[in-house]
Amino acid sequence: MPPSTSSDTTLMGEQQVSHWQVPFERNPYFTGRETLLLHVHDLLNAQKPTTAHRPVVLSGLGGIGKTQLALEYAYRYREEYSSVFWLQADTHELLVTNLVTLAQFLDLPTKDDVDQTMTLAAVKRWMQTHTHWFCILDNVQDLEKTRLLLPSGIQGHVLFTARSMMSNNLLLKVEPGTLEPEEAVQLLLRRGGQLAEGVALDVLDERTRQLATRIANELLGKLPLALDQAGAYIERTQCGLEGYIERYQQRRTRLLQERGSVSPEHPDSVAATWSLSFIEVEQTNAAAADLLRLCAFLHPDAILEKLITEGVEELTPALQPLAENLFARDEAMEVLFTYSLLYRNAVEKTLSIHRLVQVVLKESLEESVQREWAERTVCLVNRxxxxxxxxxxxxxxxxxxxxxxxxxxxxxxxxxxxxxxxxxxxxxxxxxxxxxxxxxxxxxxxxxxxxxxLGEKDQLAVAHTLNTLGELARLQGKYQEAQSLYERALILREKMLGSHHPDVATSLNHLARSYHHFARYAQAETLYQHALTIRGQVLGVAHPDVAHSLNDLAELYREQGKYQEARPLYERALMIREQVLGPEHPDTATSLGNLAGLCREQGRYEEALPLCERAQAIYEQVLGAEHPDTAMGLNNLAELYAEQGKHEEALPLFQRSLTICEEALGPEHPSTAMSLNNLAGLYEAQGKRDQAIRLYKRSLAIGEKVLGAKHPDIVFSLNNLALAYSNQSNFKYAEPLFQRALRIIIEALGPEHPTTVKILLNYALMLRKAKRNRKADEMEARAKAIQDLQEDQRHLREGEETA
Known part of the structure; x- marks a missing residue:
């Protein structure tokens, strides 16, 4: 069916339809479902206009008619809406693409934004600020991901279709069954051209009614999709009802013998019916048959027609003319449209095929033929x-x-x-x-x-994949797994390339990161220095890989409070990246953010702010608003504001950073824990201590689970939770947390680390509040001794630099 899309304003009853984006014409053979349509209408309209509307979901067996029911609802009640939209939701990615297309259709300001997230946010805002709209999300697979793409306060009506019943209290669920016996017969006869619209079954002779009832109810099980396909076959071949039964029985037996029992995903009647259509297509147009087979091994929706034109080298001889001859392509597709086996969106230049058609078609092929088509399709998509x-x-x-x-x-x-x-x-x-x-x-x-x-055929490729998997494990907070993968990659690379190769340096640098996360600082520094030496000698001192090593080594020094050692490395890495990669590259943003963080920790806020803002602008523009690095940049900027007491500026940044981390990385990732900790800190500063304690506890639980109970990263959650309890005068809860934080930080980083000083001073503050002044004096004296030592060391370094 061709798409039906319009942005014209036409008067429909009492409502103007300003936006109509439904990719299918109304089904002229739609039959029955009156009670179900009214029920859906009542569910959507019974909700209070002052509250956010709950979506209705149509769920059930594939082929039960969910999509056709939604389509009929859109046409039947279009006069009640100013805007009607249709979105495919088979996957998160496909839904995102459809929402971006919707933004273009609505002519939203961000419709052409490179950052998809800005476009999605604009669609959300439109849905929140407009009323009297209706949106169908067809074939929803992942409810949670789909809901995240919709606004929390829906002001229009939303109808989902989904194969499986969704268990969620936020949805109003409707499960369509098969058609009523009389409706099934009507659909079969109307689709088969043997019953005009509006004509009752009573006018037909008894024999016709009996044959139609047998086909519709006994053979096809009153399944709408099967009835539509059977009717299409009868109309096309003019075989009549008796002829269809004869063909069906013969083909059904043969199919069952060839394939064994049919899976519950598609009843045998559907498989047999479609197999008849496949044979007819094969006899009519060989190119059409091959096109259908190709589509059976792709995703069923949004099949780009460009696959045919740009991948001609991978096509069969029958399909190759379709890539070069537009008319031949149209002829082949027309055959498939006749049998409702394939649909075309002329606007998007895409094809779609029902997933049950794919299943039946693939199972009708010999195993060797299936493999041939699967390999051909892989080659095509790869090309x-x-x-x-x-x-x-x-x-x-x-x-x-x-x-x-x-x-x-x-x-x-x-x-x-x-x-x-x-x-x-x-x-x-x-x-x-x-x-x-x-x-x-x-x-x-x-x-x-x-x-x-493949064994020894390409060990370097294995090493490359191992290294990338190590990075992915690290980014997901699976540090032990990451270390194991890095070590395996390093062993292979040293064996194949020797000890002085850039790829070996990459493995060394990544392994150093793993040691860094486990607070094994001496080992990490040795590997970072080794990687830096190799890269500088082999690649040159201005190579981006050298900047990577410099940046990572600077991070190591900064974490240990060695700010004087860290700053020149950060600055050198930034200079290389700006000159070689460009001022808008994400790696440049990383250097800017890290240098800003160093300035912030030293209290140099005015110097830090422009660096932080520039880094965030790069992340948003290049990586998009939902990327984990964007969340990191938001967090850094929020921390800068928070430390200066600018709570109103910091709050939305912390909240957005947390949302991105939870959605992109998961609720138990270390970055999520960091975002929770920082947001809790802001709540604490605002006096919202109960909220702060709840978030601190959650952050600590994540850190203990993912990093371990003695990892220095959990010290921040321990310290901050202890402070929150102290501010509530819950000293019996606060003190053991301070003591545990001190044990961990001293064991991991040593007694002279700046973080040790912070914890000692916070602990002393709690002791003063608890009227335990002698113990508080001890903690403050320890902190002062460390500070004095650090000051002496700083003067010594400055003297050496001057000399």
Whole structure:
């Protein structure tokens, strides 16, 4: 069916339809469902206009008619809305693409923004500030991810369709069943051209009614999709009801013999019906049959027609003319449209196929033929999937769902071809670059398994994948796993490349990061220095990899309070990145943010602010508003404001940073714990101590679970939670937390670390409040002794530098 899209304002009853974006024409054969349509209408309209509306979800078996029901509702009640939209929600990525398209359709200011998140936020705002709109989200797979893309206060009506029943109190659930017996017969006969619209079954002779009842109710089980397909076959072939039964019985027996029992995902009647259509398509147009087979091995929605034109080298001889001849392509598609096996969105230039059609078609093929088509499809998607960069992200996003389906085929058919390996690699790196770390890890784990099967053929490729997986594990806070992966990569690289190669330096640097996270500072410094030496000698002192080592080494010094050693390394790394990578590169932003953090810790706020703001602007523009690095930049800027008492400026930044971390990294990631800790600190400063304590506890629990009970990173949560209790005069809870924090920090970082001083002074403050002045004097004396020692060391270094 061609798309139906309009932005014209037409008067419909008492309501003007300003925006109409529904990609399908009204189904002229829609039959029955009157009670169900009224029920959905009542559910949507019974809610109070002053409250946020709850979505209604249609859920049930594939082919039960959920999509057609939603489509009919949109047309039947369009006069009650000013705007009607249709969004495909099969995957999070596809829904995002549809929402971006919606922003363009609504002509929102951010419609062409490179940052998709700004565009999504604009759509959310539109939905929150407009009323009398209706939105269908078809084939929702992940409820939680879908809800996050919608505003919390929905002012319009939302209808979901989903195959599985969703258990959520925020939804009003409706589960359509099969059609009523009489409705099923009507649909079959109307679709088959044997009953005119509006004509009752009573006018038909008894024999016709009996045959139709047998087909609709007994053979096809009153399933709307099966009835539609059967009717299309009867109309196309003019075989009549008896002829259809004869063909069905013959084909059904043969199919069951070839495939065994049919899975519950599609009743055998549907499989048999579609198989008849497949045979007819094959006899009519060989190119159409091959196009259908190709689509069966892709994601069912948003199949780019460009796949055919740009991947011609991977197509079958029958399909290749379709890439070069537009009319031949239209002829092939027309055959498939006739049988309702394929749909086309002329505006988006995409095709779609029902997922049950895919299942039935694939199972009708011999195993060897299935493998051929799966391999052909993998080669096709690999050919058009680009290397990941900010310039190719839009194209990668359009192809992502198809690449993920291909990954499933690669695993199922155990492909070890170069094309399969490359597709897994580029898809995994794209997901990594967009901050989808878990999905990237799954993709690259699959790649690693294949590479390891190949044995000694390409150990360097194995090392590269191991190293990337180590980075993904580190970014997800799985530090022990990351260390193991880094060590495996280093062993392979030293074996294949020797000890003085840039790739070996990369492994050394990454392994040093792992030691750094475990507070094994001496080992980390040795490896950082070793990596820096190799990179400087082999790549040159102005290479970006040298900047990486400089930056990481500076971070190590800063964490130990060695600010004088850290600053020149930060500045040198920033200079290299600005000159070599450019002033707008994310790595440049990292250097800016780290230098700003150093200035903040030293109390040099005026110097820190422009650095922080410039870093954040780069993250937002280049990586997008939902990337974990963007969350880090927001957190850094919020901390700068908070330390200066600018709480109103800091609060929304902390809150947004936390939201990004929870959504992108998960609720138990160290970055999430950091965001919770910092937001709690702001609440504490505002006097909201109960809220602060709740967040501190959650942050501490995450740190203990992920990092371990003795990791220095949890000291901040311990110290801050103790302070919060102290401010409430709950000294019996505060003191053991201070004592535990001191034990951890002294054991990990030594008694002279700046953090040790902070904890000692906070502990002393608590003791003063508890009227334990002698103990408080001891803590303050210890803190002063450390400060004096640090001051003496600073003067000594300055004297050495002057000399």
């Amino acid at each position: 058009v999937f680009p290397e990941s960069s900010s310039q190719t992200w839009q194209r990668c996003q359009q192809l992502l769902a198809h690449a993920q389906v291909c990954a499933e085929s690669i695993e199922y058919y155990r492909m070890v071809t170069p094309e399969a390996l490359r597709l897994l690699d580029v898809t995994g790196h794209y997901l990594h670059d967009r901050g989808h770390y878990h999905d990237a890890e799954v993709m690259l784990q699959q790649l690693l398994a294949i590479q390891e099967q």
